[in-house]
Amino acid sequence: xxxxxxxxxxxxxxxxxxxxxxxxxxxxxxxxxxxxxxxxxxxxxxxxxxxxxxxxxxxxxxxxxxxxxxxxxxxxxxxxxxxxxxxxxxxxxxxxxxxxxxxxxxxxxxxxxxxxxxxxxxxxxxxxxxxxxxxxxxxxxxxxxxxxxxxxxxxxxxxxxxxxxxxxxxxxxxxxxxxxxxxxxxxxxxxxxxxxxxxxxxxxxxxxxxxxxxxxxxxxxxxxxxxxxxxxxxxxxxxxxxxxxxxxxxxxxxxxxxxxxxxxxxxxxxxxxxxxxxxxxxxxxxxxxxxxxxxxxxxxxxxxx
Amino acid sequence: xxxxxxxxxxxxxxxxxxxxxxxxxxxxxxxxxxxxxxxxxxxxxxxxxxxxxxxxxxxxxxxxxxxxxxxxxxxxxxxxxxxxxxxxxxxxxx
Numbered sequence: 140x141x142x143x144x145x146x147x148x149x150x151x152x153x154x155x156x157x158x159x160x161x162x163x164x165x166x167x168x169x170x171x172x173x174x175x176x177x178x179x180x181x182x183x184x185x186x187x188x189x190x191x192x193x194x195x196x197x198x199x200x201x202x203x204x205x206x207x208x209x210x211x212x213x214x215x216x217x218x219x220x221x222x223x224x225x226x227x228x229x230x231x232x233x234x235x236x237x238x239x240x241x242x243x244x245x246x247x248x249x250x251x252x253x254x255x256x257x258x259x260x261x262x263x264x265x266x267x268x269x270x271x272x273x274x275x276x277x278x279x280x281x282x283x284x285x286x287x288x289x290x291x292x293x294x295x296x297x298x299x300x301x302x303x304x305x306x307x308x309x310x311x312x313x314x315x316x317x318x319x320x321x322x323x324x325x326x327x328x329x330x331x332x333x334x335x336x337x338x339x340x341x342x343x344x345x346x347x348x349x350x351x352x353x354x355x356x357x358x359x360x361x362x363x364x365x366x367x368x369x370x371x372x373x374x375x376x377x378x379x380x381x382x383x384x385x386x387x388x389x390x391x392x393x394x395x396x397x398x399x400x401x402x403x404x405x406x407x408x409x410x411x412x413x414x415x416x417x418x419x420x421x422x423x424x425x426x427x428x429x430x431x432x433x434x435x436x437x438x439x440x441x442x443x444x
Numbered sequence: 445x446x447x448x449x450x451x452x453x454x455x456x457x458x459x460x461x462x463x464x465x466x467x468x469x470x471x472x473x474x475x476x477x478x479x480x481x482x483x484x485x486x487x488x489x490x491x492x493x494x495x496x497x498x499x500x501x502x503x504x505x506x507x508x509x510x511x512x513x514x515x516x517x518x519x520x521x522x523x524x525x526x527x528x529x530x531x532x533x534x535x536x537x538x
Contacts, residue, residue: 146478146480147462150465150469151478153469154456154478157454157473161473161474200460226475249477249478250478283454283455285454
């Protein structure tokens, strides 16, 4: 028997899903497994394999570097506690993980990363209602011979497309789930997006964002779907406009200058000192100032031309 | 003797994902240390979880008499049981 360091990441993720399900069972948390090995075979690209001289179309394995789960929002605190009790260390918190504050990332020395989602970016339906809707349509599959719950296949397609909306839209490899989908599949996905109040993000993923040009969240999705490294000022302005109501907008403004200490710790491979956080703050202010100037010049240029 | 996988053991065969990977990856969830079984170890695992009589099957596969492999195979199966990765199947399943 060899030790776990010899396990390829793509295979280790299967064990991570199984371990995380066991922890969820232990703390009575409802979780759904998404993406990676949890993805339905019908949504995976197929490859032609040779079986005794006969070419056979087979779903490709879905390689993933981390295990993704969606937790019933009311169960998130207990699930996070249980994970940390079982040697999973928090790497990024919900508040610092992404601009959407939707997921926390945890690391286990044998099993790698798990991303704990409390909602999916793009779904504007209340997170608890959205989870319940997905939970009602769930079914069980085996990952590493352990039974886990996954959302219905149409929900899986929607989730992947919403994810693609944050990275290239139709240029994202998962964009094929729209371009190669049958008309009936597309119609069901549109109907589902309406149920989840996710029409704008789905439009971003499928190249139809202009249909929602007047939606306050459209500028944010325009930045997101472009992928790459956006101008920080453009991103923050889009986030500010997309935030519903004054408290949410005040929060966006407040966060725009706060140093993400989790990301700084990842970069430094240790907890940052106060001096390093202060230095990062000054660097961030200066960077935002430079990018703000660039964004302003770009806008002035547009008006003049 | 026949064996089965306890309910708290997760495992997968490498070749389910990579054609050239003949290893088996096994762990007790949620807190066990994952182990890699390769070569003959993975063959023994696959035979055990298939409900085969492992010693007979390995001897047949290697075209040798049972007594040549029985000691090593049995020791390895005992080791897997000691780690909680396998357990003897109930008599009615044998």
